[in-house]
Amino acid sequence: MSSSLIRGKYVVCRATGRTDAQVIDDGAVFQENGVIVEVGPYPELAAKHQPDEVLGSARHIVLPGFVNSHHHIGLTPFQLGSPDHNLELWIASRLGARFVDRHLDTLYSAFELVESGVTTVQHLHGWLGGGVPDVVTRAEQILGAYQAIGMRASYSFSMPDQNRFVLDADERFIRSLPPAVGNELAALLEAVSMPLDEVFSVFVELWERWRGSERIRIQLAPANLHWCSDELLQKLHEHALKYGVGLHMHLDETPYQREYARRRTGASAVSHLHQMGFLGPHLTLGHGVWLNEEDIDLAAETGTMICTNPSSNLRLRSGIAPLQQFAAKGVRVAIGIDEAGINDDRDMLQEMRLVLDLHRTPGMDDVVPTAPEVFRMATENGALTTGFGANIGVLAPGRAADIVMMDWEEIAFPYLHEDTPALDAVLRRAKSANVKTVLVAGEAILKDGQFTKVDKQAALAELADSLRTPLSPDERRRGELGAKLLPHIRGFYNSWHDRRQWAPYYQHNSRR
Ligand SMILES: [Zn+2]
Known part of the structure; x- marks a missing residue:
């Protein structure tokens, strides 16, 4: 050296x-x-x-170096054919996304990240189906790309065990659909299902493989409250403690998710997690747009971190996170670009600028985000959400x-x-x-x-070449299924729509 x-x-x-x-x-x-x-x-x-x-x-x-604390994929959902619906519809419109070589796909976004000053990424891998060897292979393809380019990556994969399409049981939603559509969706969900013991054996295998690595860390990712049964959450918590790893959990991303938590637990998602003993400095909540004041207090008291993803929140109509309240209560906040920023890329400098500007509410008081605050979110705080913790994020x-x-x-x-x-x-x-x-x-x-x-031009040319073939019959079918599901998903949420319930949030969000 x-x-x-x-x-x-x-x-x-x-x-x-x-x-x-x-x-x-x-x-x-x-x-x-x-x-x-x-x-x-x-x-x-x-x-x-x-x-x-x-x-x-x-x-x-x-x-x-900056830390992008919430990242999923290379080519963006928009590039893959999914327009910016609200999150609940977008889940379906993403079904038509085509298969992209994982190594090249990961390099594609890694180029953008490094070029905007990111040295560490929190890679949250989406739903994975198949057997343990398949899932491990796919994770390795992604980690191999980060190794090739030289970035640090804190990797985790999410495996929902329920409510995968709407905020209700898979079986009930499938039964509500026309039989042909329901059967197709059932088959698709079956293909991405995995028994819980296999899910955790994937984690253990990856954790053991990479434990001595300088630039790779393996963490855990509870997908979101609605996607996880309490049994799954409990197991995730036990594994986090046993292996000494952090957790990154999407939470309260949309008002529908907040309402789901109320229906499931009679309280908020955060208070439910608190009752389970789940909160703490090892946990990062992704998004947290719809946290209420008590939730923010709980996050502050327990040292739970929040990763704010403003581009994603705007694009998928999730709302604007109460960042000023997070700051006022002393919650540690990190920044994530999520699937893609407002320029449909992974530009960390732009995402930081969005955090700086999005919360500039009217008034004379000194409460809006400052450059040092946002910089800390993108460095020191972001570091703490990854498996690298206090080893990175500061020049000292x-x-x-x-x-x-x-x-x-x-x-x-x-x-x-x-x-x-x-x-x-x-x-x-x-x-x-x-x-x-x-x-x-x-x-x-x-x-x-x-x-x-790595040779950036050669990798991008190879990526472009690999996608010149027409959509496969399976990719076409999935796209068509997604389109058929949209009206049913709209119908499912019709009864949930009460914008009057959302209004107070916007008022309270502008206070500090
Ligand atoms: Zn996300």
Whole structure:
């Protein structure tokens, strides 16, 4: 292994408060064997250390790598033929998604992530059918792609055991459908079913395979309250404790899900999880758009984290998360791009900017998100939702050398007022094109804008080639089934529709 000195006009080490960050002017990071040894003024570190390589310059800004804390797939659902319905309909419209080579698919989004400064991704793999060997193979194809490009990945897969199409029992929904449609859906659900003991044997096998890995961690992902029986939740909780891994659970993403929780438990999803002893710092709630004030208190008291996914929430009509309330109560928040951002890509800089701007409610009080807060969500907090925890997310001695170098002069060109804080400028103005070099564990996986370990153009050409064939009969059939299901799903939720119930949420969301 080797050492390097990474220099910047600014070195942003970490956020230190709501409006402050630790930034070293003309600073540097010295790393050895992938671990940060020292951070400080460049002249001092240059005199003290003899690195194998000097990276960056007085025109760069150096930051910790970002963490996308909620990610699923490569080609986006839109690319695969599914328009932006609301989440409940979208589940069906996604059925027509075609099969994409998993290695190439994972590389596709990994390119976008790294180019926007992401060094670690929380990959939440969707429903998996087939036997244990098949599922393990599919997970390995994804993990192999992250290994090839050099990113860190915190991987988990979700396996719902109930209510997979609407917020009600599969059998009951299937019975409500015309028999031909119902039979087709039943066959499809059967194909993606797996006994619970097999689900957990997949987890254990993957966990054992990757336990010594530097850049891969295996975690657990309860799909969502409606998708998990209490028995499944209990088993997930036991496994998390036994193997010492974190959990990432979609929760309260839509108002329908909140209403489902009320019907199932007589309370909120969060209070139900609390009663099961499920909450805690090892748990991250994905979305949490429809949490109420008591839920947010419970999350704060138990140290439960929340991952906010604003693009996804907008695109799938889920709502706007009460982020200001999360912050006011001291809940640790991370950021996820989910399936895709508002430009239908995986641009972490844009997603951070969306978090910065989406919650700028009217008023004179100082309650809206700040650049250091959003930066902390995308670095230190995001890290804690992954299996890498406090090893990443901050530029400090002992932490992994996961580092992003951007061209400061491009960000500040042709003019930027000299008093503008450097971190504010990154949050407001930086684009993927300004990200030049990305290190993971001290290794440059992107150098001067070029991927060093994989041939991006060749991989994208191969991906495009692999999809030039017409849709297969099975892909066509699934697409047609999805279209046939849409009116029935609309019908199912008709009785749930009461926008008057949702109105108070929007009012309360704008307070802090
Ligand atoms: Zn998701």
